[in-house]
Amino acid sequence: MNKDAATEKKNRRRANPKRRIIGERERMCVICRTLKGKSGLIRIVRQADGACAVDITGKAPGRGAYICRSPECVSAAKKGKSLFRALSPNEAKGKVFADAAFWDELTGLVQNNAESEEEGL
Numbered sequence: 001m002n003k004d005a006a007t008e009k010k011n012r013r014r015a016n017p018k019r020r021i022i023g024e025r026e027r028m029c030v031i032c033r034t035l036k037g038k039s040g041l042i043r044i045v046r047q048a049d050g051a052c053a054v055d056i057t058g059k060a061p062g063r064g065a066y067i068c069r070s071p072e073c074v075s076a077a078k079k080g081k082s083l084f085r086a087l088s089p090n091e092a093k094g095k096v097f098a099d100a101a102f103w104d105e106l107t108g109l110v111q112n113n114a115e116s117e118e119e120g121l
């Protein structure tokens, strides 16, 4: 029957290709401990002098920690010590610190993201 063929065709088209990023490894936010793909997180890297830096490329050398692209986690990181602790497992290697410019950059990143992520996942 013609009708069946049409229905079958419709059903086949309905099968949506799933929006899935393949091969993306999950990382944990050091603040809220949620596992997310790298695209949902920002990498913070500890530089040689102990200063924190935002690692946009995700490939900067040095010890790194991940934090959600969310204003909540950024402000929690600013208030607490979790981020510094994650970046300095060994105190003997010196203190980790973050200056105002670092926080400004991080805050700017999560604010921009909040606007553009509306139609995301």
Ligand SMILES: [Zn+2]
Residues within 6 Å of the ligand: 029, 030, 031, 032, 033, 034, 067, 068, 073
């Ligand atoms: Zn988080």
